[in-house]
Amino acid sequence: MTNTAMALQQFFGSFGIPAYGKNNVPYTMDDNGEERRVSMPYITYEIVNPQPFARAMFHAWVWYRGTSYVPVCAKCDEIEAALHDGGVCINTPSGAVYIMMDDGTPFAQEQPDPDINVRVMYLTMILHADTY
Numbered sequence: 001m002t003n004t005a006m007a008l009q010q011f012f013g014s015f016g017i018p019a020y021g022k023n024n025v026p027y028t029m030d031d032n033g034e035e036r037r038v039s040m041p042y043i044t045y046e047i048v049n050p051q052p053f054a055r056a057m058f059h060a061w062v063w064y065r066g067t068s069y070v071p072v073c074a075k076c077d078e079i080e081a082a083l084h085d086g087g088v089c090i091n092t093p094s095g096a097v098y099i100m101m102d103d104g105t106p107f108a109q110e111q112p113d114p115d116i117n118v119r120v121m122y123l124t125m126i127l128h129a130d131t132y
Contacts, residue, residue, distance in 0.1 A: 003092035019043040040065040095131035
Protein backbone atom coordinates (compact mmCIF):
# COMPACT_ATOMS: atom_id res chain seq x y z
CA MET A 1 0.00 0.00 0.00
CA THR A 2 2.88 2.38 0.72
CA ASN A 3 4.10 2.14 -2.86
CA THR A 4 0.65 2.88 -4.25
CA ALA A 5 0.23 5.89 -1.93
CA MET A 6 3.65 7.21 -2.99
CA ALA A 7 2.77 6.73 -6.68
CA LEU A 8 -0.49 8.64 -6.27
CA GLN A 9 1.31 11.49 -4.51
CA GLN A 10 3.92 11.57 -7.27
CA PHE A 11 1.27 11.76 -9.98
CA PHE A 12 -1.06 14.32 -8.40
CA GLY A 13 1.84 16.37 -7.06
CA SER A 14 3.18 16.84 -10.60
CA PHE A 15 0.61 19.44 -11.69
CA GLY A 16 2.06 22.56 -10.10
CA ILE A 17 -0.31 22.83 -7.14
CA PRO A 18 -0.24 20.99 -3.79
CA ALA A 19 -1.81 17.54 -3.63
CA TYR A 20 -3.07 15.78 -0.50
CA GLY A 21 -4.80 12.58 0.45
CA LYS A 22 -8.55 13.13 0.58
CA ASN A 23 -8.67 13.51 4.36
CA ASN A 24 -5.22 14.98 4.86
CA VAL A 25 -5.49 18.64 3.83
CA PRO A 26 -3.40 20.59 6.35
CA TYR A 27 -4.73 23.43 8.43
CA THR A 28 -3.14 26.78 9.21
CA MET A 29 -4.02 29.42 11.80
CA ASP A 30 -5.59 32.63 10.56
CA ASP A 31 -5.05 36.08 12.11
CA ASN A 32 -7.83 35.38 14.62
CA GLY A 33 -6.24 32.14 15.82
CA GLU A 34 -8.82 29.96 14.07
CA GLU A 35 -7.88 26.90 12.08
CA ARG A 36 -8.44 27.11 8.33
CA ARG A 37 -7.53 24.77 5.51
CA VAL A 38 -4.49 25.76 3.48
CA SER A 39 -5.02 28.14 0.60
CA MET A 40 -6.48 26.89 -2.64
CA PRO A 41 -5.76 25.73 -5.28
CA TYR A 42 -4.99 22.14 -4.44
CA ILE A 43 -5.86 18.58 -5.41
CA THR A 44 -7.20 15.91 -3.07
CA TYR A 45 -7.31 12.24 -3.99
CA GLU A 46 -8.44 8.90 -2.61
CA ILE A 47 -5.77 6.40 -1.72
CA VAL A 48 -6.90 3.01 -2.98
CA ASN A 49 -4.91 -0.19 -3.01
CA PRO A 50 -6.47 -2.94 -5.11
CA GLN A 51 -5.26 -6.50 -4.88
CA PRO A 52 -2.09 -7.18 -6.90
CA PHE A 53 -2.76 -7.11 -10.64
CA ALA A 54 -6.31 -5.84 -10.08
CA ARG A 55 -8.07 -2.56 -10.90
CA ALA A 56 -10.07 -0.17 -8.77
CA MET A 57 -12.03 2.98 -9.51
CA PHE A 58 -10.94 6.02 -7.53
CA HIS A 59 -11.52 9.76 -7.38
CA ALA A 60 -9.72 13.05 -7.05
CA TRP A 61 -10.97 16.59 -6.54
CA VAL A 62 -9.50 19.81 -7.93
CA TRP A 63 -10.18 22.81 -5.66
CA TYR A 64 -9.96 26.49 -6.63
CA ARG A 65 -11.17 29.58 -4.83
CA GLY A 66 -13.06 32.04 -7.03
CA THR A 67 -16.21 32.32 -9.08
CA SER A 68 -14.74 31.38 -12.47
CA TYR A 69 -14.59 27.83 -13.76
CA VAL A 70 -11.69 28.65 -16.09
CA PRO A 71 -8.78 27.91 -13.70
CA VAL A 72 -10.26 24.69 -12.28
CA CYS A 73 -11.23 23.42 -15.73
CA ALA A 74 -7.79 24.26 -17.11
CA LYS A 75 -6.16 22.18 -14.35
CA CYS A 76 -8.56 19.30 -15.07
CA ASP A 77 -7.64 19.55 -18.76
CA GLU A 78 -3.97 19.27 -17.78
CA ILE A 79 -4.60 16.13 -15.71
CA GLU A 80 -6.75 14.63 -18.47
CA ALA A 81 -4.03 15.30 -21.06
CA ALA A 82 -1.54 13.38 -18.90
CA LEU A 83 -3.87 10.36 -18.98
CA HIS A 84 -4.48 10.26 -22.74
CA ASP A 85 -2.93 7.49 -24.81
CA GLY A 86 -3.59 4.75 -22.27
CA GLY A 87 -2.81 6.50 -19.00
CA VAL A 88 0.38 6.83 -17.02
CA CYS A 89 2.69 4.25 -15.51
CA ILE A 90 4.46 5.05 -12.26
CA ASN A 91 7.23 2.64 -11.32
CA THR A 92 7.46 1.59 -7.68
CA PRO A 93 9.97 -0.52 -5.77
CA SER A 94 7.54 -3.46 -5.99
CA GLY A 95 6.24 -3.07 -9.56
CA ALA A 96 4.16 -0.33 -11.13
CA VAL A 97 0.93 1.58 -10.69
CA TYR A 98 -1.10 2.60 -13.73
CA ILE A 99 -3.60 5.45 -13.68
CA MET A 100 -6.06 5.75 -16.54
CA MET A 101 -9.43 7.15 -17.46
CA ASP A 102 -12.56 4.99 -17.29
CA ASP A 103 -14.18 4.90 -20.73
CA GLY A 104 -17.64 4.38 -19.23
CA THR A 105 -17.59 7.30 -16.78
CA PRO A 106 -17.21 11.04 -17.33
CA PHE A 107 -13.68 12.07 -16.37
CA ALA A 108 -14.61 15.39 -14.73
CA GLN A 109 -17.84 16.58 -13.18
CA GLU A 110 -18.68 19.66 -11.16
CA GLN A 111 -19.14 19.07 -7.46
CA PRO A 112 -21.08 21.86 -5.77
CA ASP A 113 -19.58 23.35 -2.63
CA PRO A 114 -21.55 25.20 0.06
CA ASP A 115 -19.13 28.13 -0.33
CA ILE A 116 -20.24 30.04 -3.43
CA ASN A 117 -16.63 31.20 -3.91
CA VAL A 118 -15.21 27.68 -4.28
CA ARG A 119 -15.10 25.70 -7.52
CA VAL A 120 -14.56 21.94 -7.25
CA MET A 121 -14.29 19.36 -10.01
CA TYR A 122 -14.65 15.66 -9.24
CA LEU A 123 -12.43 13.33 -11.30
CA THR A 124 -13.02 9.61 -11.85
CA MET A 125 -10.14 7.32 -12.80
CA ILE A 126 -9.00 3.71 -12.71
CA LEU A 127 -5.94 2.52 -10.81
CA HIS A 128 -4.30 -0.74 -11.86
CA ALA A 129 -1.74 -2.10 -9.43
CA ASP A 130 1.00 -4.37 -10.78
CA THR A 131 2.59 -4.55 -7.37
CA TYR A 132 3.15 -7.30 -4.89
